[in-house]
Amino acid sequence: MNPVIEVRNLTKRYKDTLALDNVSFDIQKDTIYGFLGRNGAGKTTAMSILTAQNLPTSGQVRVFGENPYENARVLSRMCFVRESQKYPDDATPRHAFASARLFFPRWDQELADELIDEFQLPLKRTIKKLSRGQLSAVGVIIGLASRAEITFFDEPYLGLDAVARQIFYDRLLADYAEHPRTVLLSSHLIDEVSNLIERVLVIDAGRIIMDESTDDAREQATNVVGDAATIERALQGREVIHRESLGRVASITFLGRLDDAERAALTAAGLELAPVSLQQLIVRRTQQRTPHHDALAASDVTQEGVSR
């Protein structure tokens, strides 16, 4: 394990809200992370602090082994693409890219030019006159072409249509394959990015609730559909994270893996097993406080125990 970012007991308190609540995690080198969670969960705050654009209330952040705050050596190796990035008033995309070329040592102009072409971005229009999608494209191009060793994309897709998003995903993967680097991708379109990301980091209400490989996360929960009473009997002792019912038929999502024998037994009992997508899993686990919250909190502890 080779962490490029180490976060320990990081807390960020705004006047009346706790944006980050004593979080600790590592980010491994040359890995694409999905940094997921609901709006206001603390994603942007965390990324701002990691890039020294914001200051923690308490706790420690190490990037490449150093404190990033006012540290040009560390900062010049990172790039943070914000969803609501502001640009100088008179700036055009051409200016923005020319600036990025000045400040990012690994900037690739050829890649930038190709992307400008693919996104059909007008270079000479001032940025404040661009559409929302074009504005996002400016950020995406800076994020990809800067080739920073750690790149943060904070919901970079707003206003981008499905075609443009696919361009972004494909380019990200292709360039990552040739120039491995660390990427933190924050997104609400979990299904769209789930195949791109190697690890998931899920934050909820200022706390990290999942930090594991995407493969493990996918197997974390199972959905079972069938006769309600049969299911209740079969799932005794399991942690249920969601239930719905239609008449006597229930659909229940529970945590934990099934071995082949258990699988066969459930199938034999006439129950249908279905996998739970990453998006479903995260939606279930970050939903507003439900009666199952306590069970969830308990499972968080065990999860952390496992992933450490």
Added chain:
Amino acid sequence: MIEEGKPLFVQIAEEVEDSIIDGSIAEEAQAPSTNELAAFYRINPATAAKGVNMLVDKGVLYKRRGIGMFVSPGARDLLLSERRSLFALRYVQPLLAEARKIGLGPADVADLIRVSAEPTTPTTPTTPTTPPTLEPSDRRTS
């Protein structure tokens, strides 16, 4: 193509296996690289690498230093026998489970299979009911 429920790297490995089984990648031919797989299936290269490594561990692929991955001699036979042994579990058992649910016994199912496999019109070529014969694999060495 990509579905939930099975780890992604297993699915990638199976895609490569399918290409070997149907002969589109011959034994001793070069297999697609991790990056090619990642770009084609739009997945993280680490996941593709995991799939490739799984095939290496299984002896289906082997690495030639500085060149890339190649299909091992005998890989096709290996895969065929593995798939055949999995056939009952993967296809026959779910079939029987569904049949049981709607009141069909194993004999009914067998009849249905026989009928379905019969040519519907004289012009349709006969589908072999026996497993496909293996290609002569005279190039095999080890």
Added chain:
Amino acid sequence: MTALDSGNVTRPAASHSRTLNVVRLQFVNTQTFIWVPALVLGGAWVVTMLIYWILQGAGVDDVKIGGGSQAPLWYFLAVGIQAMTMTFPFSQAMSLTRREFYIGSLAAAGVSGLGMAVVFVLLGLLERATDGYGMNGYFAYLEWVWEAGPLAAGLTYFVLTMFFFIIGFWSATIFKRFGTARLVMVLLGIGLVLVGLAALVTRQQAWPDVWSWFIDTGSLGLTLWAVLVSALLAAGSYLTLRTMPA
């Protein structure tokens, strides 16, 4: 077009080159840093000339002095505000430290202020040589400012430019960081301190001493004091920016 358009950029690495590049970044706003100051200066000059010409036509032959050359100085308050509000968030996206951004922005203002000072001195020299454009009317050649020579006059103009820039920049920083209420409170506080000082001087009946100090110190001396005050303001401004979230 602008500084950034000139191609062939060498790969940047060291922090001092990053700071210098902030100057280029700021000059993306050509309008803020070049065209509007030039327009204000040129406009003030034209208006002043028109007034002198009308007065001259009306037969007023006395020495005519106008305050038009101050106008661009005040505009630097606005330059300071815009340098902060428009470019700071983008500087953070470019992974700059606040120090690099701040020193680079000061340098950008310095380049602009230097240009203004040069124009000011050239106009003053012209006025001295032509006896106020033959109209006995002076825009830049203000005797009190020029008493220590053209270089000192240029320095005074430059320092005042920077002084206003820093005040504008700091105000914008306070506004962005703490909001309107805090900014108004700070400005009110400064106003109160000034009023308090004035009251003190009045009570001590020391106004004559104050005026004679101003006269004795002279424009160059006052300029040097302004350098000190500007440096203090600049330090305060940096400290406010240093811990400001983007």
